[in-house]
Amino acid sequence: LALPGKANPQFALMDATTPESDVTTYNNYYEFGTGKGDPARYAGALQTHPWQLSVEGEAGKPRTFAIEDLLKLAPMEERVYRLRCVEGWSMVIPWVGYSLSALLKQVDPTSRAKYVEFVTARQPGNMRGLSSGVLDWPYVEVLRIDEAMHPLTMLVFGVYGKTLPNQNGAPLRLAVPWKYGFKSGKSLVAIRLVEKQPASSWMRAAPHEYGFYANVNPDVPHPRWSQATERRIGEGGFFAPKRKTLPFNGYAEQVASLYQGMDLRANY
Amino acid sequence: MDARQVDRCKPLLFVLGLFPLARWVWLGVTDQLTANPIEFLTRSAGTWTLVCLMVTLAITPLRRLLGMPALLRWRRMCGLYTFFYATLHLLTWAWWDQGFDLAGMVADTLQRPFVAVGLAAFFLMSLLALTSTRGWMRRLGGNWQRLHRAIYPIGVLAIVHYWLHKAGKNDYAEVVIYGGLLAALLGWRLVAWWRARRLAAA
Numbered sequence: 001l002a003l004p005g006k007a008n009p010q011f012a013l014m015d016a017t018t019p020e021s022d023v024t025t026y027n028n029y030y031e032f033g034t035g036k037g038d039p040a041r042y043a044g045a046l047q048t049h050p051w052q053l054s055v056e057g058e059a060g061k062p063r064t065f066a067i068e069d070l071l072k073l074a075p076m077e078e079r080v081y082r083l084r085c086v087e088g089w090s091m092v093i094p095w096v097g098y099s100l101s102a103l104l105k106q107v108d109p110t111s112r113a114k115y116v117e118f119v120t121a122r123q124p125g126n127m128r129g130l131s132s133g134v135l136d137w138p139y140v141e142v143l144r145i146d147e148a149m150h151p152l153t154m155l156v157f158g159v160y161g162k163t164l165p166n167q168n169g170a171p172l173r174l175a176v177p178w179k180y181g182f183k184s185g186k187s188l189v190a191i192r193l194v195e196k197q198p199a200s201s202w203m204r205a206a207p208h209e210y211g212f213y214a215n216v217n218p219d220v221p222h223p224r225w226s227q228a229t230e231r232r233i234g235e236g237g238f239f240a241p242k243r244k245t246l247p248f249n250g251y252a253e254q255v256a257s258l259y260q261g262m263d264l265r266a267n268y
Numbered sequence: 269m270d271a272r273q274v275d276r277c278k279p280l281l282f283v284l285g286l287f288p289l290a291r292w293v294w295l296g297v298t299d300q301l302t303a304n305p306i307e308f309l310t311r312s313a314g315t316w317t318l319v320c321l322m323v324t325l326a327i328t329p330l331r332r333l334l335g336m337p338a339l340l341r342w343r344r345m346c347g348l349y350t351f352f353y354a355t356l357h358l359l360t361w362a363w364w365d366q367g368f369d370l371a372g373m374v375a376d377t378l379q380r381p382f383v384a385v386g387l388a389a390f391f392l393m394s395l396l397a398l399t400s401t402r403g404w405m406r407r408l409g410g411n412w413q414r415l416h417r418a419i420y421p422i423g424v425l426a427i428v429h430y431w432l433h434k435a436g437k438n439d440y441a442e443v444v445i446y447g448g449l450l451a452a453l454l455g456w457r458l459v460a461w462w463r464a465r466r467l468a469a470a
Contacts, residue, residue, distance in 0.1 A: 019303075026303030034439050036302060089304055134438045209436045224382045224436060233303050241367055 003158035005096035011079035018091040020160045022234045027167045031127040039167035045126040046166040057193035060108030067171050074098040084216045084249045086180035090230045095175050096158030101149045113193035116148040121187040135201045141185040142200045178251040180214045211268040216249035220268045271338040285349040288316040306364045313357035318446050320350035325453040344400050351397040382432040389425035392418045423450045
């Protein structure tokens with residue numbers, strides 16, 4: 001289904017975009033299996049109609065939104081973002097959506113809203129990966145409120161000018177381009193504003209490997225591999241050297257101030 | 269099968285051992301190496317190394333269980349194919365991941381047990397490959413068999429390497445399959461050895 005967005009020049013990139021066929025066939029969406037091809041193969045079973053998103057917790061006006069309302073909430077923009085996976089590969093993707101802040105402002109977060117928890121879909125009959133026990137389901141991710149309100153943090157409804165394919169997180173997902181990809185939850189069903197920092201799914205599953213922030217950082221290696229370089233998907237073939245990974249995935253100018261005075265080696 | 273039949277099937281075994289390589293070429297030509305061919309080939313080479321290792325370790329139990337001692341004549345080729353795919357697996361790391369940067373490779377090995385364990389298995393395996401000829405068998409005499417028992421720790425190292433690779437994602441399904449297979453193959457030897465000892469004592 002077509003979902004055009006007006007190109008936002010503020011979020012354009014010089015990098016060549018990754019081929020659409022790679023973006024839609026090489027995915028991590030463990031609810032459908034841990035293989036990279038599993039989501040494209042099995043996510044057809046995801047039930048995306050009807051769809052509701054509840055925005056709840058520390059809010060003056062908590063509310064449940066139907067997907068139809070969310071599509072009309074703010075003008076659709078096309079933004080080209082880098083995506084850096086914690087596994088050491090990256091893509092450049094034209095997302096369609098708008099800043100998450102546009103939605104959060106609708107519910108009037110209170111002063112006690114310090115963190116934002118993102119809860120993703122859990123559909124037992126439709127998700128063959130749920131039985132695997134790799135993670136606790138539903139998959140949950142968390143941002144600090146200032147991270148969530150940052151204009152770069154995007155609520156995404158489409159990619160390549162079309163509504164999101166299921167394997168990419170239909171009907172709506174997050175894109176937080178300065179953090180590793182797993183922070184950007186797919187197929188969101190609830191957004192909770194909370195006072196105390198909740199643990200994300202990965203923090204619970206492997207606390208020694210995944211911290212709360214998960215900001216892209218070439219200087220903090222993963223325990224089993226370096227994060228200094230990355231393989232850009234679809235680029236160059238077998239002889240292309242890897243790219244140097246940029247601090248905050250190249251978005252340092254926009255977001256580094258969020259972490260002023262913090263030791264990013266300790267807060268990884 | 270007697271010795272002559274086993275020998276006659278050897279070319280067939282040789283061709284079978286080339287199957288993973290042929291499959292990669294086929295997948296490459298038909299554009300099926302996924303969006304990340306480098307990762308796919310790296311992991312695939314690792315997986316086929318494990319498969320070859322299991323086949324190699326299965327020869328001795330099969331000889332006994334099937335009553336076909338002549339199967340021994342396939343073992344060296346299976347072992348050398350294991351080494352062949354292990355070499356390719358190592359090369360994918362050295363080339364695609366490290367760009368043949370020696371300092372980077374040393375640092376990667378020292379920092380990551382996952383890499384160190386894999387390299388240790390490869391180092392031991394290359395000793396076995398080197399001494400797999402008739403000449404070395406003769407020269408080493410009784411020590412040859414002692415040296416080649418290193419295949420057991422190599423198997424354990426390979427599983428540990430695989431386990432460490434999957435650990436961060438809690439995704440142990442395949443590790444359990446290969447680990448279980450290795451445990452069965454080594455367990456069978458333990459039982460056989462224990463029985464033989466008891467018989468000898470009686």
